[in-house]
Amino acid sequence: MSTYKKYFAAMALIWAGCAVVIILAYLLLFAPQSRRRLQTENQLKETKRAYRAGLKAGQKDAQDLAREQIQQMQHGLANFVTDAESSANLIFDLSQIANARQLDSFTIKAKDDREKSEMSDYKNIGENHIDVSFTGDFNQFATFLNAMERHQPVIFVDQFKITRPKRQGTANNVNMSLAVFVRKNNES
Known part of the structure; x- marks a missing residue:
C-alpha cells in the first residue's frame, strides 16, 4: 500500500x-x-x-447632407458671432434698447485697450468689450438684461455691479461689462 x-x-x-x-x-x-x-x-x-x-x-446624397449640416452650423454660429463691420452697430442697438427701457444717465463705451484676452489664441473669432452704465431701479435693470438676452448676436454679460444710492429714494447705479464675439478679418 x-x-x-x-x-x-x-x-x-x-x-x-x-x-x-x-x-x-x-x-x-x-x-x-x-x-x-x-x-x-x-x-x-x-x-x-x-x-x-x-x-x-463621394455620393451626392451624403454631400447634400453634409452641406445642409454646414449651413445649419453657420446659421447657429451667426447667432453668437458678428462681423467686425457690424460690431459698431451693437452700440447703437444697445442705446436703442436703453431708450426703450427709459434708463437714466445711460453711457456706453467700447473698450479698445482690453488686457490680453482669453480668445487671442483663436484664429477666426475675437472678443469686443463694451462698458455700460446707467441709473435705474431693479425692474429697469431686469428688463434691459432681458432685452439683451434676446438680441442677436448674443451679448454676454461679463460682469455687472449694482450700487445702492447713498440717499434713500434715488435709483441704483448699474455698471456692466459686456462681451461680444466678433469674426476676425483674415487677410492672410
Whole structure:
C-alpha cells in the first residue's frame, strides 16, 4: 500500500506541476495575444467605418447632407458671432434698447485697450468689450438684461455691479461689462 500512495503522490505532483506550467504559459503567452487581437479587431472596425464614410462622402446624397449640416452650423454660429463691420452697430442697438427701457444717465463705451484676452489664441473669432452704465431701479435693470438676452448676436454679460444710492429714494447705479464675439478679418 505504501508504494501505491507514493505512486499516487508522485503522479499528483507531476499533474500539479504540469497544470502550473500550462497556467503560466497561458498568462504569459496567450493572454497578451488575445488582448492584442481585441485591439486589432477594434482598429479594423474603426478603419472599416472610416472607409465606408469615405465611400459615402463621394455620393451626392451624403454631400447634400453634409452641406445642409454646414449651413445649419453657420446659421447657429451667426447667432453668437458678428462681423467686425457690424460690431459698431451693437452700440447703437444697445442705446436703442436703453431708450426703450427709459434708463437714466445711460453711457456706453467700447473698450479698445482690453488686457490680453482669453480668445487671442483663436484664429477666426475675437472678443469686443463694451462698458455700460446707467441709473435705474431693479425692474429697469431686469428688463434691459432681458432685452439683451434676446438680441442677436448674443451679448454676454461679463460682469455687472449694482450700487445702492447713498440717499434713500434715488435709483441704483448699474455698471456692466459686456462681451461680444466678433469674426476676425483674415487677410492672410
